[in-house]
Amino acid sequence: MVGIPGIDTKTEIVHTFEMMKRMIDIFHEESDLAKLDFLLSFFVPYPGTPLYQRCIEVGFPPLSLLEEWGDFDQFDFHTPWVSDTCYELTKEFREKLPCNSGMSYDDWGEYYQSAVRPRLGCIEP
Numbered sequence: 001m002v003g004i005p006g007i008d009t010k011t012e013i014v015h016t017f018e019m020m021k022r023m024i025d026i027f028h029e030e031s032d033l034a035k036l037d038f039l040l041s042f043f044v045p046y047p048g049t050p051l052y053q054r055c056i057e058v059g060f061p062p063l064s065l066l067e068e069w070g071d072f073d074q075f076d077f078h079t080p081w082v083s084d085t086c087y088e089l090t091k092e093f094r095e096k097l098p099c100n101s102g103m104s105y106d107d108w109g110e111y112y113q114s115a116v117r118p119r120l121g122c123i124e125p
Contacts, residue, residue: 004051014120020038040093042077
């Protein structure tokens, strides 16, 4: 999960992606890449939870009607404190993970080195 309020989103994404890459590398070395699956989602501020008020303080519009909550998806929920760049990169990264894209380890490694790493460098604080 990324996009938790109060944590620098750029740093959080960099560390999360790097950890996921290390896990993919380890599972590949053990010939178990097919067993590795990730559920990478964005933080969703639910009313009544300890972080909900913090979310409102940093720009989340308070929602009071059930209908207002009807169109959110934890995998694509975009909060005000997550930049568009970080949001789009996270969605793309999730789609390209071997478990979601069917890419081979080598193809995914090339994608990570050529498309993700350079962009992580641009968002690092």
